[in-house]
Amino acid sequence: MSDASSLDALVDALRRLPGVGAKSASRMAFHMLQHDREGAQLLARALQTAAGTVRHCDRCNTFTEAEICNVCRDPRRDASKLAVVETPADQAALERTNAFRGYYFVLMGKLSPLDGIGVRDIGLHRLMERALDGQVSEVILATNFTAEGEATAHVIGEALRARGLTVTRLARGVPAGSELEYVDLGTIAHALVDRR
Amino acid sequence: MSDASSLDALVDALRRLPGVGAKSASRMAFHMLQHDREGAQLLARALQTAAGTVRHCDRCNTFTEAEICNVCRDPRRDASKLAVVETPADQAALERTNAFRGYYFVLMGKLSPLDGIGVRDIGLHRLMERALDGQVSEVILATNFTAEGEATAHVIGEALRARGLTVTRLARGVPAGSELEYVDLGTIAHALVDRR
Numbered sequence: 001m002s003d004a005s006s007l008d009a010l011v012d013a014l015r016r017l018p019g020v021g022a023k024s025a026s027r028m029a030f031h032m033l034q035h036d037r038e039g040a041q042l043l044a045r046a047l048q049t050a051a052g053t054v055r056h057c058d059r060c061n062t063f064t065e066a067e068i069c070n071v072c073r074d075p076r077r078d079a080s081k082l083a084v085v086e087t088p089a090d091q092a093a094l095e096r097t098n099a100f101r102g103y104y105f106v107l108m109g110k111l112s113p114l115d116g117i118g119v120r121d122i123g124l125h126r127l128m129e130r131a132l133d134g135q136v137s138e139v140i141l142a143t144n145f146t147a148e149g150e151a152t153a154h155v156i157g158e159a160l161r162a163r164g165l166t167v168t169r170l171a172r173g174v175p176a177g178s179e180l181e182y183v184d185l186g187t188i189a190h191a192l193v194d195r196r
Numbered sequence: 197m198s199d200a201s202s203l204d205a206l207v208d209a210l211r212r213l214p215g216v217g218a219k220s221a222s223r224m225a226f227h228m229l230q231h232d233r234e235g236a237q238l239l240a241r242a243l244q245t246a247a248g249t250v251r252h253c254d255r256c257n258t259f260t261e262a263e264i265c266n267v268c269r270d271p272r273r274d275a276s277k278l279a280v281v282e283t284p285a286d287q288a289a290l291e292r293t294n295a296f297r298g299y300y301f302v303l304m305g306k307l308s309p310l311d312g313i314g315v316r317d318i319g320l321h322r323l324m325e326r327a328l329d330g331q332v333s334e335v336i337l338a339t340n341f342t343a344e345g346e347a348t349a350h351v352i353g354e355a356l357r358a359r360g361l362t363v364t365r366l367a368r369g370v371p372a373g374s375e376l377e378y379v380d381l382g383t384i385a386h387a388l389v390d391r392r
Contacts, residue, residue: 010242014213
């Protein structure tokens with residue numbers, strides 16, 4: 001792009017961000033250096049601070065700066081319910097519904113044999129410990145309804161049921177506000193089977 | 197996303213990158229913290245180094261770490277030809293053709309009245325100085341063939357012609373390797389007018 005080696009290094013570093021290719025990285029570097037050096041410095045500091053301080057909650061495994069995250073420290077929650085989600089973003093989506101007042105366990109990923117991600121990488125051992133604390137009576141599997149999310153839910157569900165826990169899964173069905181005509185067949189079929 | 201304030205700060209900082217919205221920023225932050233902290237530190241250092249060392253070439257205005265960039269320092273180039281481009285990426289595209297051996301002036305932008313970018317922001321004054329060094333006899337306008345690029349070429353061309361310089365524009369026409377059937381009408385019309 002130019003004879004500035006630190007610019008080339010910046011483009012290379014930006015390409016490590018997910019979803020950023022060579023052209024995007026060049027465009028980002030150009031924008032930050034030409035129009036927003038303050039933003040570049042801000043991003044540099046934010047990256048260093050986050051990489052240095054963000055850790056995993058000892059109880060639920062989500063990102064936090066403390067040993068135990070705010071949600072896990074909240075005593076007003078229902079200790080008999082534990083929801084298992086893939087990512088902090090999924091947890092945030094559940095929280096926004098205000099329909100769940102139990103605790104969480106965040107896998108920070110999903111089973112993905114093709115990418116070499118097995119049960120150890122999603123912390124199944126730690127989840128078992130957490131779920132068998134004597135207070136949890138129901139584990140709600142809230143992994144995504146993708147092939148990998150379903151496989152993850154299946155494996156976790158089997159392991160938890162073997163230890164005598166009640167395991168449930170988020171209902172599959174027709175999304176709120178949608179017209180049947182535009183809903184895919186698999187979803188309608190599931191909604192029929194799970195009708196109530 | 198979580199109760200880690202340094203994580204929220206990182207998501208906000210990532211949103212300053214062009215083309216990155218709230219969801220992408222969250223995904224990037226999650227990926228870097230979960231899977232690539234080394235990449236996060238690398239990006240932080242690259243941002244700081246680049247923001248601290250990258251400057252503009254005194255002659256052609258492109259990004260460089262020296263006072264004068266490598267291209268401008270190359271004495272084997274043809275000093276009678278000066279190509280005007282919008283960005284270092286455009287300059288790199290021209291260089292890859294090996295069809296131009298003159299020098300460059302990089303505007304680092306284009307005229308865009310709606311965004312408040314006027315002739316001062318694209319360094320017209322510095323371009324005039326550069327073009328009137330006594331050696332340049334032809335200025336080749338190689339701004340993009342967009343509405344803003346064309347307007348930029350028009351304004352620069354008028355100013356340079358008023359000072360007695362020969363001003364040319366990259367030819368518009370049918371792209372190499374393309375079939376007429378799939379080329380837009382405007383391009384064919386221009387190719388007809390500029391036929392040789």
